[in-house]
Amino acid sequence: MKIDYQKDLNPAQYEAVTTTSGPVLVIAGAGSGKTRTIVYRLAYLVEHEVSPQNILLLTFTRKAAGEMLKRAESLLGRGLLGVHSGTFHSFAYGMLRKFATALGYVNGITVMDSSDAEDLLKSVKEQLKIGQGDRSFPKKKTVLALISKARNKEMELEQVLLKEAYHLRGYAEDLERIYREYQLFKQKHGLLDYDDLLFQLERLLVEHDDIRDFLRQAFQYIMVDEFQDTNLVQGRLVKLIVGSEGNVMAVGDDAQSIYAFRGANVNNILNFPKIFKNAKIIKLEQNYRSTQPILNLTNQILAQATEKYPKNLFTKRKSSLKPQLIRPLSDLSQARVVVQKVIELTQKYSLHEIAVLFRAGYQSYPLEVELNRASIPFQKFGGIKFSEAAHIKDVLAFMRLVANPADLLAWTRGLSNLKGIGPKTCERLYSAFMQGNSQYIEKQCKKSKQLEHILNLLDELRSKQDSPAQILDEIVRFYQPIMQEKFADDYPKRATGLEQLAQIASAYDNLDIFLADMSLENPDPEGNKVKEDTLVLSTVHSAKGLEWSAVLIIDLVEERFPSKHALMDYDELEEERRLLYVACTRAKDYLALFVPDSIYNRYQDLHESVLPCPFIQELDNSLFEEWRENYLGSLVPTQNKKPRTKTLGQKSYGQGLGQRPDCRYCSHKIFGRGKVIAEIPPNKFKVNFPGFGLKTVIGDYLEFEE
Structure with a gap:
């Protein structure tokens, strides 16, 4: 029985499925049935006499390719033996094995796994006598990750260090030497690592016209999933395999390109019509996940992007419930307000249908403590779980020794951080302490000034009545x-985690209560397996591709979302916009955006006002309900009042949250043309300048466009 494509698909999906000639770019908005479209196109090609052997399906995971083929086979009622499907890397490996001799690999190719590559890097480091005795030198896993990032982004290793691992910049010269020797060793011994597969395939296709023509003849119909996530070499490989006018369908969403840190380059999808002549662009805009009020908000987030494929997501899922914008008094009270909201939502949804999303893993730490206190089970995806972070455990061990010197586990955990103090010495020190054997302790202290320092410090802290x-x-x-x-490898991230611990500690007066709350465990024996009746905490990156009935997004203030680093770079700021879009489009029925009014500064013991996330400031206040936390800890609705304005010439700029400055533009002598994001009275403006990022500029230095 033939498949009724028109009945099973909406008009845009049907057009994408049945357009089989020439280059086609399918812009698949969030929740628009992207996978369904690819599956039906596979079936359509085979039903229309295309041999499975002539089809190439490139995806980002083997699992995704397998599921698509399985669904297509089920649809057709028969197998699809012969379709070439898999990841870019697996395809490259297959082609390189087939044509190894053309690249000079007379004995075939040997591909190292990550463990082999790490061991080779270690061997090279030792041969070069680099980092000997330096315990802070980056670990082999980190070195491989940095080299891989440089390859995928096609940047110099030093550039990667300066941009993404600044704390390791002092090792730049040594790492460059290791990198060069690593590359030479591979070439000399005929070895390839994971990243080499793509670049060697490119070399094969560029240097050998006959092989390139053979592949074009063999794979006459090519489909590429998640095209927005391709890196530069993957983009070039598609062009080499297809040619400029071949039958290629690239599927993706520029608005969901959020993996630049892995090397993904959004320009591959943005420039598709320039790369492939006469490319047809088809947009999938009907959403099957979210309600229309949620889509109205996400549409406006995208509308402010400078480079994009314009799209307007719509759905048949109507609702009178608008997204909620919730204003806790501070980041300290935010966790409690989130827990209150989660409890309220459980009257309608199971816990596993609710997710709390955040920009970075450390941002959930206060919430994890509050959830433990409320006995609400949760699982966390992305980032280190607070109770499992080694540096947090180390610090808490020392604090436990202040409260209870008889805590053997704390002795072992804390003192094992000291040089020359192993598990057996820890046990002997503990026994000596409990038995009052000061001679043994003094003897060990003479050997270790660190030990003497910490023991004296712990004694001093026990004698005081200090706060946690x-x-x-x-x-x-x-x-x-x-x-x-x-x-040393990820010191800045861990330092941020300790800052969060300090924020949590500032809310306590009693050390025992603080330690009790920190020690409450939330068992997670099943790891990353999604569990029933368990709240989900997740970074936005880890949430991509998932969905929940209710989604709560926290810390939507400058320097947390977007990150501080992104505020300084235009391209990164635009990726943060896409990240917020991805977060919001995970919600099916309910969406809450948490924007704390202030951030606690523990050094000055005060709450500092912060600006909301610039993408939130751009939103029209008709798109959401605004709620504020009052000083009694309750949420009260806020009337959407007309914003106060300041007139500059004939232009007005809104000052209230939710009031965007009507996309006003201005120019600056140094930064050029930019978009006004917010006004800071009496005469400053937040302006997003392409190439320079977000800048705060005095109004006198700006020329506003009429």
């Missing part, structure tokens, strides 16, 4: 250099 925050400050001051050496 004050005790933590003293412990962190001691632990910081240890952490810097122990976790």
